[in-house]
Amino acid sequence: MGSGTPIFESVVLAAPVMLLAFMGVVLMVAAAMWRPMPRLAFWGVSCASVASALLLVAAGAGAPATEAFSGMLRIDAYGNFFAAVSLLAGLFSLLVADSYMERIGVRVGEFYSLVLFALCGMLGMAYSNDLMMTFISLEVMSIAVYVLCAIKRADERAVESGFKYFILGAFSSGILLYGVAFVYGATGSTSLPAIAHALRSANGEAAGFLALGGALLLVGFGFKVAAVPFHMWVADVYQGAPTAVTALMASGVKAASIAAFGRLVIGAMGDDAANWNGALWWMSAATMLVGNLAALAQNDLKRIFAYSGVAHAGYLLMALSSVAAGGAVGNEGIGSLAFYMLAYTLMNAGAFAVLSLMTNEAGDDATDISRLAGLGRSHPLVAAGLSICLVSLAGLPPTMGFIGKFYLFSAAIGSGEIGLAFVGAIGAAAGVYYYLRPMVYMYMREGHAELATDGRARLALGLTSALLIIFGLMPTAVLEWANASMASVLG
Amino acid sequence: MTESVLFYLFSLAAIVAGASVITQRSPIASALSLVVCFFALAADYVMLDAHFVAVVQVLVYAGAIMVLFIFVIMLLNIRETGPTPTGVISFRAGVGLAVAGLLGVAVIAVLDSVVHKAPAELEPGYGSIKAIGGALFGGAYLLPFEAVSLLLTVGMIGAVVLAKREV
Structure with a gap:
């Protein structure tokens, strides 16, 4: 701590975060001044802000890891990777948002401001190098998302969704903070490097405090990534929230939470990470099984994707668990966590773009699976795009999802987590069934599936499905980036 | 020695007042219990040499925020809630007590495992x-x-x- 980098340099280093916060404030003021809001201007400015933040992240990608704001943030390849993933999730849901929000009759300028603030919080979590900063960023993100869930106030389900998420989220934030307090008590610091240092030099004299703090942190982060048994809220919240918001929640919030949790487990706990492994193991196994099995019984697409999100949280925790089991020694599969997060974000964004298209001009946003019947004939391109996303989610070749799962399982087996890989394989097999079911409806059932005419959502679907195929066939570059990013946090 | 006795005394007061917040039937009584809880916490902060935080605690929480609370309660004219269905509540209370007890056991187990040492010296x-x-x-x-x-x-x-x- 102490002097650290001067403030101006820190601001430059954290430019993407600063940009999003600033543009969020600008849009907030603009929303208060211009009524009714000029839709396209708001949409354009927010898209441009997220895209510029993405470019800034990409521009800083080659730089060596640097600490900013007296060690509060650590700008490194790991942070950059997850920041980029969160920003991609934000960009894709913004592509969908404008036309979708208009169709459901919500014309609120603050929507865009809140999206930018949520993304700002996500970036803060990805770069955060201090538990205090992690917590504040988490709250910035969460509070913005609570409001976004309930932004269609006239809709009972949206309000229920926002309220449920708020109550449970506030509760889990409290638990997380309690965990931070115990870790602080055990190590005397909230800074991750200082925690790592204290753990190395301590000979287990505060192990109990640390274990309790770790358990509470696990609960808090488990809620945010929707891991079993803290997943009860997922289906209702995802279903009730506007589709554009659900898309952001499912991938962006998850990426940011996994990033912060990963940095804590891998970066700070170091050799101690092995102690976490038992808990991570069970959580991951339960999450993969429950998520996949619960999705089998659902008929609403949003609920299917909610449970699929739970299942994927399980896969991500499996990756984390195998890194933890491998200890701080870098192994081949460490990149699998980052790579899979990117794959999940892309396939999720594509699938949710189609879900948003299912909301017609009248604002009817029922997403029952039967409404897909006949889509293969009436909208062959959209059906093909959705099929690519679904095949990727199921983990079948030649998509990015397949490569992701392949590295995930080989990392798990490589670090001796054969039991976990086995459980994951069972879950993935169940997954194939419910991911292919929408395809059966699209291509084999007669029906008159109708979609909204929204070019930007189609663009989002086209981009994601193209990227899924490209990265599925040529994963090397992304995989190397993912490996480098994980290596940067192992230090 | 006196300091740590006082610390635990005020902590106990904070816990009792905190429990009273959620068990009182009348919203005003709950709010006033919260004031007691805030004051006890402020006293704890003083014991921990965090004088500024203690003053702010009294000014902001026990002062401004509580006044706001009580205004809202009086403006909304919230009455005491009627008799509650006992079956459901006692089940909930049971679950709550069980979870709290579990956490309590964990805390005690942890406290037991910690090596007791004197608190670090404070910088001037x-x-x-x-x-x-x-x-x-x-x-x-x-x-x-x-x-x-x-x-x-x-x-x-x-x-x-x-x-x-x-x-």
Whole structure:
């Protein structure tokens, strides 16, 4: 701590975060001044802000890891990777948002401001190098998302969704903070490097405090990534929230939470990470099984994707668990966590773009699976795009999802987590069934599936499905980036 | 010695008052119990040499926020809640007690495992306004301090978006 980098340099280093916060404030003021809001201007400015933040992240990608704001943030390849993933999730849901929000009759300028603030919080979590900063960023993100869930106030389900998420989220934030307090008590610091240092030099004299703090942190982060048994809220919240918001929640919030949790487990706990492994193991196994099995019984697409999100949280925790089991020694599969997060974000964004298209001009946003019947004939391109996303989610070749799962399982087996890989394989097999079911409806059932005419959502679907195929066939570059990013946090 | 006795005494008062907040039937009684809880916490902060935090606790929480609370309660004219269906409540209370008990056991087990050692020596000027100001505005905590203001802004936008009459 102490002097650290001067403030101006820190601001430059954290430019993407600063940009999003600033543009969020600008849009907030603009929303208060211009009524009714000029839709396209708001949409354009927010898209441009997220895209510029993405470019800034990409521009800083080659730089060596640097600490900013007296060690509060650590700008490194790991942070950059997850920041980029969160920003991609934000960009894709913004592509969908404008036309979708208009169709459901919500014309609120603050929507865009809140999206930018949520993304700002996500970036803060990805770069955060201090538990205090992690917590504040988490709250910035969460509070913005609570409001976004309930932004269609006239809709009972949206309000229920926002309220449920708020109550449970506030509760889990409290638990997380309690965990931070115990870790602080055990190590005397909230800074991750200082925690790592204290753990190395301590000979287990505060192990109990640390274990309790770790358990509470696990609960808090488990809620945010929707891991079993803290997943009860997922289906209702995802279903009730506007589709554009659900898309952001499912991938962006998850990426940011996994990033912060990963940095804590891998970066700070170091050799101690092995102690976490038992808990991570069970959580991951339960999450993969429950998520996949619960999705089998659902008929609403949003609920299917909610449970699929739970299942994927399980896969991500499996990756984390195998890194933890491998200890701080870098192994081949460490990149699998980052790579899979990117794959999940892309396939999720594509699938949710189609879900948003299912909301017609009248604002009817029922997403029952039967409404897909006949889509293969009436909208062959959209059906093909959705099929690519679904095949990727199921983990079948030649998509990015397949490569992701392949590295995930080989990392798990490589670090001796054969039991976990086995459980994951069972879950993935169940997954194939419910991911292919929408395809059966699209291509084999007669029906008159109708979609909204929204070019930007189609663009989002086209981009994601193209990227899924490209990265599925040529994963090397992304995989190397993912490996480098994980290596940067192992230090 | 006296300090630690007083510390635990005030902590006990805070816990009892906190329990009273959620068990009182009348909202006003709950609010007043909360005032007691805040004051007891402020006293604890004094025992921990965090004088500035203690003063702010009294000024902001026990003062301003509580006045707001009580205004709202009186404006809304909330009455005592009627007799509650006992079956459900006792089940809930049972679950709550079980979870709290589990956590309590964990805390005691942990406390037992910790090697008891004397608290670290404080640097001169610890907890003073000067030290806090230095840490917040010139030291390590500049970014979290500013980020909190962003957090409050987000909360405010949220409240306005969700509560204003017409969108």
